[in-house]
Amino acid sequence: MNTLVCISHVPDTTAKINFTSDGHSLDATGVQFVINPYDEFGLTKALHLKESLGGTITVLNVGGPETEPTLRKALAIGADQAVRIDAIPSDAITVAQNIKNHISANSYDLIICGQESIDYNGQQVPAMIAALLQLPFTNACVGLDLSGSEATTKAEIDGGHATFKATLPMVIGGKKGIVEEKDLRIPNMRGIMSARSKPLKIEMAVEGVAPTKAVSFDKPVVKTAVRMIDPENVEELVRLLHEEAKAI
């Protein structure tokens, strides 16, 4: 069972987000970067599969040298090897093309991505990888069972769930549910020590012309001060919601 876990390197969920003064990009000053939370579930799932089926786990990021600590953390959690494809991940299709090239040159039984990166909230890369390779894909995947080369996946759909069957290799966009939160692995001392000697390969990127470009970033407008209402007077809330906010 050879699994590829694609990992994006994102600001910690508690990070305050600011943009550079020209508004062109994230101001990374003081921002702590972490493994994308959705990808943590994917990595733990890969570890579970390895424990029952054997094989190797490769973690991959398309990014600059600054993402290597994040890949090392994934190695410390238990991945066997890491690959960084050296490119600025400014556009989903160029990221997906590069991941596709890597997959074509290697052989994986399963490609685990997260449903979404919490930085640019794209929810694009996994479906693009799958489409480029014409592989089965399950988005918002909350369950994955393997029986030989047959995969059963469970996905969230609007208002419910769907179950699919596919033949490996396949791609999933995973989230909480493929493993439970309490089962998430964190690096221990031995893991951290052994991560230092695990391979982290750097591969050249194929630079394409990015069809999308971030022109600018703004912060959402801050709300005006909250209007407090007496708990004894919920009629006032109902009136305001109707007359002022026009929300009911």
Place this chain on the structure above:
Amino acid sequence: MSIFVYVEDWNGAYKKSSFEAVSYARIWANSLNTSVTALTSSVVSNPSVLGEYGADQVLTFEIAKTGFGLAQQLQALIQNASGVVISGTNFGKSVAPAFTALSSGALSSNTTSTPITISPLTVKRGAFSSKGIETIELSSEMPIICFVPNSIGVQEFPTACTVTETQAEGNDLLSVEEITIASGKIALPEADVVVSAGRGLKGPEHWGMIEALADVLGAATACSKPVSDIGWRPHNEHVGQTGIQVNPNLYIAIGISGAIQHLAGVSASKTIVVVNTDPEAPFFKAADYGIVGDAFQVVPKLVDTLRAFKADQ
């Protein structure tokens, strides 16, 4: 040249975001002086209704069951396009990137505005879980917009519309075994009103009043992450940075402290009401209306008052 829009149905019936998608396409098409072509499942009995929201022509076909299969069909059917609109439902989010990859297009996902400029094409989209708003430029012959349901609203553009049946090849690379829908529930991403509760409710047995409040408002129910982690509520109700992101007209948060990760998924809501016993709860800073009070007293009163209000309407 036409703006194409894929119009999703659920078991043969359109959803609100289906009409919103057509409105979106119409607004875009108007700025280019072109027509709107809607693509939709032949299972729908009344496809001509899409004319009310601005479709000039509707092509119906037997749609594939999975995102990739449909993306292939769209690729076959979409010719001479100025752009493509897909609503950001769960299904749409699988279709749009697959179609983008197949058609070498440019995709703006999580889009929250109609086009700001036409040449070059720019739109706004949510980034950093609502902590930022990105203006993105799409430079491709095939610009594709996947928009957040509820972000532009359904708008009527009565248009004379023709309906034509057609067909297209699409390969589903996986088989659908089973679909289960929580019946009678309003899907969270599309809901106009969301009633959400947190750990302040103390236990799952107290959700009756939350459901009653949701019921009187026609709202979907949601919860904070710890509530779904402990198993008081199902995972698919968890909203926030690592859960579902919502942008309803009204979000009512009961017994939720307002941690940054929770706010990241809900702060795009147009009006926010917070009920919390703690006047220092951070959620009040993000709220429009706040009540410092005990949910166990405030919520039942609110339900009664709303019932009376609705009865008067």
